[in-house]
Amino acid sequence: MNHKKSVFDNALSVHAGWLKLLKPIGEESLIEAIRCNEEGRVNVQDLRSLLYQAYEQNETPIMLADIADTVESLTFGSFSTALWTARDLDSLLSVLQEYVIVLNAPVRLVYKRDRQGNAELWVLDTESLGNDSKVSYLGITLFIAVVIKIIHKVLSDIKVTLDVCLIEHRYREEENALLEETMHCTIVEGSPIRKLVIPKRFLHIPLTHWDKNLHFSCVNLLREEAERLKKDDLILQIYHFLNQQSHLVDINGRAIADELNMNLRTLNRHLSQQNTSYRGVVEKYKLEKALHLLDAGKVNMTEIAYQLGFSDLSTFSRAFKRWTGVSPMSIRQDAKIKDA
Known part of the structure; x- marks a missing residue:
């Protein structure tokens, strides 16, 4: 089956093998509507819609x-x-x-x-x-x-x-x-x-x-x-920029946009296609880095809060609990219990 070639960001693409897996459960009209780009990669939003439609029928x-x-x-x-x-x-x-x-x-x-x-x-x-x-x-x-x-x-x-x-x-x-x-x-x-x-x-x-x-x-x-795809991945580029910082106290949208040689509005427009924003990317980065540091157990909580750009430990703790439903202290205590 030939799919019409479309232009879409590779950040929204998946391997064509996913379409192969989903074909047996999808309606033919939905299968035919799946967009593929010139590189043969498939639009993830179309595939998710196909999967959701099948799930609604199977429940x-x-x-x-x-x-x-x-x-x-x-x-x-x-x-x-x-x-x-x-x-x-x-x-x-x-x-x-x-x-x-x-x-x-x-x-x-x-x-x-x-x-x-x-x-x-x-x-x-x-x-x-x-x-x-x-x-x-x-x-x-x-x-x-x-x-x-x-x-x-x-x-x-x-x-x-x-x-x-x-x-x-x-x-x-x-x-x-x-x-x-x-x-x-x-x-x-x-x-x-x-x-x-x-x-x-x-x-x-x-x-x-x-x-x-x-x-x-x-x-x-x-x-x-992978190297070809990574060149166009904005989120990976933002993560690379954040990894280079000793702390995130002064990090804002304009600093990120300047690093990527674009204005803030353009940056957020691209990120909105992935259902996020520069704030969403930075927040998720902070969560992942916090989990790494808490699990390693080598950096005290106040230093973790500072590295992640929070004004104090209590502000970090509230943010972490909002992200995960648990406190950062409980994560560190769980790690210590497993070590015992």
Whole structure:
């Protein structure tokens, strides 16, 4: 099926493999209306609308697990092949984090280890905090389901139960129970950030389809495509600018716009297409940096507040609780309890 070529920002694009996964559940008229650009990438807003329409008809999130179950080693071309041929889960997760922009530009991943050595894969989107719609939430849920299915499939006969930590449940308890059974995972509510947690004992088990030459050939292709896509990613450019600052006390929209050689109105117009603004991007950056610093446990709370641009600790604590529903002190205390 030939889709009309359209012009849209690559920040709103995903790999064409997502369309392949969704075709069996979509109405033909909606499938035909999906926009693709000259590079063969698919418009994420169109795909989310297609997914939402199918969900409204099925009225069950199990549909997402069924879609994810169809993912194969060639679904996403060189991307999924690189994952299937990785040496172990640690290598797979590293590739997934580094080149996720090729798979899904509006999603960012952070791959890290907790203090016990378990793997954490933070799943972040581009929308302002607390501003994700039901449509985008379905898209993120499908993304997580596909990642889980890939992990299960590459592990083959090795059974692993993952923790899926969510900020909040949006499905009924019985639906969550079915998802847990179908996806071989445990869903945990109340996390300050969406993440998958994988026990450390599974991270270095040699994978069945490990192929060094094929894996690195695919990774080289991904590196080239990722670098091309990153050049046009405004949010990544803003994060890079913020990472260069020793603190965020004097950071404002004009400083960011000047760094990107555009005026503030133009910057916000581009960001609004991703359902955010410069304030939304900065706020999400502050949350992520706060979580890193709190988890590391090496910087005191007052210094964290200063680095993030807050006037005092109480102002930071109120903002953090507004973002996550929990206090920063409770995050640090949880980390200490796990260490004990």
